[in-house]
Amino acid sequence: MTSTFEDIRLVVLDMAGTTVADGGLVERAFEAAAAEMGVAPGSADHAEKLDHVRATMGESKISVFRHLFGAEDLARRANTAFEKAYGELVDGGLIAPVPGAREAIEQLQADGRTVVLTTGFARVTQDAVLGALGWRGLVPVTLCPADAGGRGRPFPDMVLEAFVRTKAADDVRQVAVAGDTSYDVLSGVRAGAGLVAGVRTGAHGDAEFDAAGATHVLDSVTELPLLLRGVL
Structure with missing residues (x-):
């Protein structure tokens, strides 16, 4: 070559x-997914999960949520909430x-x-x-x-x-x-x-x-x- x-x-x-x-929409959509899953804002669990999201930017999102929540049904629930929130932010022109x-x-x-x-x-x-x-x-x-x-x-x-x-x-x-x-x-x-x-x-x-x-x-x-x- x-x-x-x-x-x-x-x-x-x-x-x-x-x-x-x-413009940081991934983190904003994660906040919505975390809320859907009952992860309390400001908690150590929330901070740890957000750190993982930041560290794994570029990875398949469903794979990220499998790591964060373990069980497949929980991962899919979180991923659905994330994709919905991200889509709404996109539709909002952001x-x-x-x-x-x-x-x-x-x-x-x-x-x-x-x-x-x-x-x-x-x-x-x-x-x-x-x-x-x-x-x-x-x-x-x-x-x-x-x-x-x-x-x-x-x-x-x-x-x-x-x-x-x-x-x-x-x-x-x-x-x-x-x-x-x-x-x-x-x-x-x-x-x-x-x-x-x-x-x-x-x-x-x-x-x-x-x-x-x-x-x-x-x-x-x-x-x-x-x-x-x-x-x-």
Whole structure:
């Protein structure tokens, strides 16, 4: 592979924190889920659970709630409350693209690369975000954990599903993955992607990206087209 990454044919991008600025809506939606589950605000239990939510940004949300509440029925109840609250916040206009993100996606596609958007949210929430941004139809494929057999990040499944579904690349080394969390990075590394970039617009920073095995760290997803063109 050349230094300009001209062989990259498929780009798998995270949404919240990477291409979408949600202004802390995950934590606000967690508050609603915690209330539904009877977790008292200000309690040690609440603080511990919120810390876990912050530490696992990028992971499949149902997996997070399985860790927090154990029993499957409790996890699903909490996840339903979370998705409902997040969707209402999205419908309230409290979401926006990361500055320049749409243009970056369009640049990647204009360069002949296929772009797939992925999320740790459920499909209904992903669709709500896409609709609120006017991004329906922006890319050929969008994926949530359920589309890849139910396992979200840090498993490689969504990246590999994008590879199989789009048939845009002949080799996983022709795939680039970018996201704002260590879970995004780890999923790309585990999938064998040729380029795995952490971006500094979301939950995690350089130390987490390096520990997860990122090949690059970018200030924003807007730098990715330039990196792939070999001008960054």
